[in-house]
Amino acid sequence: MIIYGNELAASFKEKMKAEIETLKKENKRLPLLTVILVGNNPASQSYVRSKEKACLSIGMENKTIVLPEDISQQELENVVQQQNEDDTVDGILVQLPLPKHLNEQAVIDKISPLKDVDGLHPVNAGALLTNRSGFIPCTPKGVMAMLESIGLDDLSGMNAVVLGRSNLVGKPLALLLQNKNATVTIVHSKTKDIKTITSKADILVAAIGQPKMVKSDWVKDGAVVIDVGINRMENGKLCGDVDFDDVCDKVKAISPVPKGVGPMTVCMLLENTLESYHNKERKNG
Numbered sequence: 001m002i003i004y005g006n007e008l009a010a011s012f013k014e015k016m017k018a019e020i021e022t023l024k025k026e027n028k029r030l031p032l033l034t035v036i037l038v039g040n041n042p043a044s045q046s047y048v049r050s051k052e053k054a055c056l057s058i059g060m061e062n063k064t065i066v067l068p069e070d071i072s073q074q075e076l077e078n079v080v081q082q083q084n085e086d087d088t089v090d091g092i093l094v095q096l097p098l099p100k101h102l103n104e105q106a107v108i109d110k111i112s113p114l115k116d117v118d119g120l121h122p123v124n125a126g127a128l129l130t131n132r133s134g135f136i137p138c139t140p141k142g143v144m145a146m147l148e149s150i151g152l153d154d155l156s157g158m159n160a161v162v163l164g165r166s167n168l169v170g171k172p173l174a175l176l177l178q179n180k181n182a183t184v185t186i187v188h189s190k191t192k193d194i195k196t197i198t199s200k201a202d203i204l205v206a207a208i209g210q211p212k213m214v215k216s217d218w219v220k221d222g223a224v225v226i227d228v229g230i231n232r233m234e235n236g237k238l239c240g241d242v243d244f245d246d247v248c249d250k251v252k253a254i255s256p257v258p259k260g261v262g263p264m265t266v267c268m269l270l271e272n273t274l275e276s277y278h279n280k281e282r283k284n285g
């Protein structure tokens with residue numbers, strides 16, 4: 001079975017679209033996502049455009065703030081602060097990576113945790129760690145939704161292996177899988193004999209950034225494989241961290257690249273922004 005994230009994302013978006021249409025009919029304020037893009041990295045520009053398109057497709061308001069490559073740390077933090085203080089803004093996303101002279105973590109720390117729809121602020125990371133409510137990073141949240149979509153909700157007794165330990169994906173995903181009762185192992189670039197570990201995985205999530213690294217002898221028969229990798233090959237095409245053609249006959253389910261996790265990431269960004277909107281509206285009564 002192939003888990004198409006683009007199709008799942010489309011069904012999530014239909015629901016959100018209907019919800020926003022209701023808000024419109026009731027003349028309510030609409031949810032608004034601000035995306036901050038620094039410089040002119042073509043890949044970042046293309047990601048930002050896909051986020052704008054996604055907002056538009058469900059009727060969510062969106063605003064992209066494009067800033068010069070050579071902006072200072074202070075100026076960028078000031079822009080973030082303005083968005084924090086703007087009551088019409090529900091979500092703030094600072095497109096990563098930032099130019100090298102800027103301190104990424106310091107910028108993220110400036111985003112109000114209540115508007116941090118990327119789930120990267122330490123308050124949200126800590127909330128996930130300690131089972132409190134907060135924003136869950138979009139890619140891990142998308143992966144969990146994909147597992148749920150094939151009936152994997154309670155993961156009791158299952159071995160889950162996460163390839164990669166980034167703050168953005170590997171670490172939060174390991175926590176989310178544990179919360180669903182999976183037995184979780186994280187493997188990374190310094191792990192010895194990775195293959196022995198991955199071949200015991202009932203659920204294998206690859207988020208390591210190495211094109212086609214996962215081959216069929218890494219994978220258990222009947223495993224579920226989710227491919228978070230987005231690698232651009234020399235011919236311009238995208239490929240994942242999993243060698244799809246090599247692995248696909250051996251597995252119960254696998255997500256492709258493209259049309260897999262990527263579209264779910266954008267979809268969960270919309271979901272988090274809508275959640276932020278509802279939190280805010282509730283508070284303002």
Ligand SMILES: Nc1nc(=O)c2c([nH]1)NC[C@@H]1CN(c3ccc(C(=O)N[C@@H](CCC(=O)O)C(=O)O)cc3)C=[N+]21
Pocket residue numbers: 047050093094095096097118138230238257258259260261262263264265266
């Ligand atoms: N603050 C921040 N938050 C992010 O969530 C974030 C970021 N910075 N920086 C860059 C990465 C990357 N990312 C992707 C989102 C969608 C697709 C996506 O939809 N991909 C399509 C294909 C797109 C294509 O063909 O180029 C797919 O996989 O089918 C990919 C990658 C979000 N990121």
